[in-house]
Amino acid sequence: MNDTCQRVDAAISEWEQGHISDPQSLFFIINHSRGCARCTRSYGPLIPLIRRDAGQHPDLAPLEEAPSSGFTDAVMRRATRERARLFPSSTMQATRWVLPLAGCVALLLGVGGLVLQARTRALGSQVMVRFSVEAPTASQVSVAGDWNAWRPGELKLKAGQNGVWEITVPLRRGAIYTYDFQIDGREWIPDPHSESQIDDGFGGLSSVLKL
């Protein structure tokens, strides 16, 4: 044990108590411990903590890393060789394409499935509604409503007996619709047999149908 070791003992003691009078003393401890067997034996486990404190001390410049021992480089070289052996470049290249493409296919299948499910559900919840109206003098009768964007002439009723016109239309169960009949492509009239009719705001009435 020499004077330097005694200075290290004092500095360690100071560091342990949290009173560091000279921040450079931390570097002194670290550098000395590298070459002194006695101090390495005594304070070896503390060196990483002292290095940490030296690195965080505001008055000290960042601690220089110890020169590479070559270990990291050796590990990386080995890892690269192993990767090349396990995953040849062609496989890696294929993997780069396959995963995103599989993702796209899964996305498309998912969306397609949802659409199909919605369609199936819609078909399952359909109800056939028969519309009829007495119009003995009419030459053409159609029904239009918010289920078909009020396209006149799209759903033409068939003339039956005694001037009664009829048509059956699939509509969605549980929905509510407003509709009217159009006579001879001109006059709009509400269904005289509907439970409710509301002011259409356009000077007439709309029939209301809740299924």
Added chain:
Amino acid sequence: MGTFAMSRLASPPAAILVLSSVILVAAATASWSDLLANWYATDPRAAAYAGARADLAQIFTEAAQRHVPERLLANRLTEGEAKGVPAERLVGVLRSELRCLERAQLIMDKAGLGGSFLSPRGDGTLKEIGIYLRAGLPDQLVSELLSEGAGRQGGKESALAACAAIMDLRAVAPLEDADSLQIGKLLLASGMQPSGYASLALVYGLGRSRGLSHEAVVRDVIINTLSAGGGLASMNQKIESTPISEPLPSSPGPATGHPGHPPDKRSRQR
């Protein structure tokens, strides 16, 4: 880090994934976006409303800002176009439709049906409430019935069915708002199936055809029966037990002025 992320995105496989996602999202939204522009572009009859394009665009923009579904306004747009109404009238109707749907939105929010990211607000429910408001049901009545139904299993459907029943009843009977609300609440509290609510208008018609007064049918037959836990069969028994007399001369007509209809003449069979 940012550069790294950008370079990863710029790689062909990642770009395909991103591009296909964007195309799917765009395809899903394109059909609903800018319905008005599509209407002008694709419907030849829309040319008659070219002068009103700015007003209509303003209404649709306002609707989008207030989260009112454009589709519901488009329904009214095509209805007005089909019925050949003048442009000014169409604009006026769409404005009032927008206000009506905003009121419907408020009612839904109040009843806790405002929707969320995972469960968006149902356009169908909004449309249905809008129709009840257009039919003259008071906002408070619709709001209270929906709030009453909220939180119960199938409560929303029951409340909407009650609103429909009240609308039908008010079409044939001069029903006060207070009575309407009472009947709606009694329907919800009863054990009746919501599909049976619609028969109230028929019950009213039957009672009136047996010579019972409006008050007697509403109070004695409908309200009292529902209050006592009875249903349509009990109402029918009460009416059947009443001796047949001539219909009263002051028999009120339908509230909307259209001809009423006996139950055996229903044109629609479901």
